[in-house]
Every structure is written in C-alpha cells, then in structure tokens.
Amino acid sequence: MTLLRRAATIALPLAVAGLALAGCERPDAKPSDRFGEKVRAYLLEHPEVLMEASAKLQEKQVAQQAADAQKSIGQYRQAIERDPRDIVINPAGTITVTEFFDYRCSFCRHATPEIVELVQKNPDVRLVLKDFVIFGNDSEAAARIALGSKEQGKSLELYKALMAENALDAAGALRIAQGLGVDLAKAKAVGESQAVTQHLADTSALAKTLGLQGTPAFIVGDTLVPGADMNALKLAIEQVRAGKAKG
Numbered sequence: 001m002t003l004l005r006r007a008a009t010i011a012l013p014l015a016v017a018g019l020a021l022a023g024c025e026r027p028d029a030k031p032s033d034r035f036g037e038k039v040r041a042y043l044l045e046h047p048e049v050l051m052e053a054s055a056k057l058q059e060k061q062v063a064q065q066a067a068d069a070q071k072s073i074g075q076y077r078q079a080i081e082r083d084p085r086d087i088v089i090n091p092a093g094t095i096t097v098t099e100f101f102d103y104r105c106s107f108c109r110h111a112t113p114e115i116v117e118l119v120q121k122n123p124d125v126r127l128v129l130k131d132f133v134i135f136g137n138d139s140e141a142a143a144r145i146a147l148g149s150k151e152q153g154k155s156l157e158l159y160k161a162l163m164a165e166n167a168l169d170a171a172g173a174l175r176i177a178q179g180l181g182v183d184l185a186k187a188k189a190v191g192e193s194q195a196v197t198q199h200l201a202d203t204s205a206l207a208k209t210l211g212l213q214g215t216p217a218f219i220v221g222d223t224l225v226p227g228a229d230m231n232a233l234k235l236a237i238e239q240v241r242a243g244k245a246k247g
Contacts, residue, residue, distance in 0.1 A: 072210050073222050079206050080219055085199045086128050087146065087155045089119050093126030095240050097233070100132040100207050100217040103142035103162050103173070108216045111228040112163035116156065118234070125237060129159060132207045132215055133200060141170035143200060148191025149182045158182065 073080065081096045099115065101108040119127045131143035142162055149158060161176045162168060178184055190196065207217070210224070218225040220236040221243075 073219060073224070076206060076209065079202075080210075081128060083128075083199075083202075085147075085195075086130060087150050087159070089127040089129070089156050089159075090123055090125055093122075093124050094244065095122075095124055095220070095237055096126045096128060097237065098128040098130060098219040100130045100203075100212055100215055100219075102132060102134050102139050102215045103146075104135040104139045104168055105215040107228040109163045109166075111216055111230060112160060114230045116160050118237075119156070122237075124241070129155075130203050130207070131200060132203055132212070132217075134215060138169040138173075140200065142168055142173040144191035144196055145173045145177050145182075145184075145187055146191075147196050147199065148187035148189070148193075149177060150190075152182055152187065154180050154182055 080098050097118075115127070119125050129146075131147065133140045133143055146155070146158055146162065149155070157180050158177060161180060162173060165172055165176060174184060177187060210217075210219075213226065216228055218233050218236070220233065221240045223236040223239070225232045225236055
C-alpha cells in the first residue's frame, strides 16, 4: 500500500464525518451509496485533504521510528559505533555519526556532498559507514568493492565517487574504484570473502533490530535521524557537542 493510499484510508472517515451534517440525503439511497458518493464528492472538491493526511501520517511514522530506535540504541551502541569491520572516516573524532546507507539510494546520494563537507570541515565528527543493502545485487557489489578496499586508504574518495554515479551497477563500481587507483584484485578478494558476507548480513540484521525502514538513517548519540534531513543531523551533532562542552 502506498503512502498516499494509506493517507486516504485515514482521510476518508474524517471527510465523511464532516459531511454528515452538510446536507440532505436522498431517501432512496442505500447507506453504501451515500457513503461512496459523499466521499468522492468531498475529495474531488478538497484534494488537499489527502496531502495533509499524507504529511501527517509521514510525520507520525518518522517520530514513531525514532522513538522505537532510541530504545535499542543504547543496547546496541557497540555494534552501531564500534564495529571494527566498518569503514570509518575521521577515526579520531569524538562525536560519532553512524550512517546506514545504500549506494543506489537516491536520497543517500543527495545527502552525500553535505556529509563529505561535514566530515572534512569538522575533524571531531567521526563518521561510521554502514552498508545497509536494500536495492539488490548492484548495491551489494558496490558495498563489497568499498569494504574490500577499506585498507587501501581511499574510503572517503570512493564513497564520494560511488555516490555521485547515477544508476550505479557492479561494472560501474569496479570502474570507479580502478579510476581512483584501487587494487581491484585485492579489493575483490577481500570483498567477496565470507567475512564481508557476514558483515553485510550483520549490518542488515542490526538495521532491522533498530527498526530502520530505509536509507539513509543516521544515529548520533541517542538520536535517530531517519532520511536525508541534514538540518536535523547537524542539530543532533551540535547537541552532542554542546553536551560534551558542558561535561
């Protein structure tokens, strides 16, 4: 069911409730006929109801997702922030931002330039990259080549370049990595190993345990920022930074 249809499910009873006192009814009309006619007429006259209900539903879902995740963040802090298998940018940073992402996620790609700028301008921000593969084999291939080349010192460049590629596929990931000087033989050997297979499976399981519904999703301290809401992410970072300064 799409978000719009789900919004409609919520909006229709509200619309009909408002119509109950709006006018007379045909005496020969069946209840189901009257219901359908009123709903249809009202929505044709007020299509904004669906959009308002959709926005409200989405807002409620985001808030619920954040609340549910917060219950588990403390319990799984080590796995979220300190898994030695993850790619980490600015490893000496004191404020950890964990990003669950997919290389073929359009919202992840949209957020990447700001993420890169953030870690480059703020050395105290420690970025943990979690490959949460949700878009199939090409996404997995990109994750494997990135994780496989982790020890070659090009992780930030590769992350940025892979995210900049529209319709990224396995061949494109290899081409991009090679263009950055990655030793493909070594990267493929590591990336296709059972260890990386287990790593990806563990990341997926962690994301599901946290109740993440998609990518990107950021965790900063005890705060979950679902989606590419960069303002919310920066606010969460500032709150952690302020807390450290007071401490």
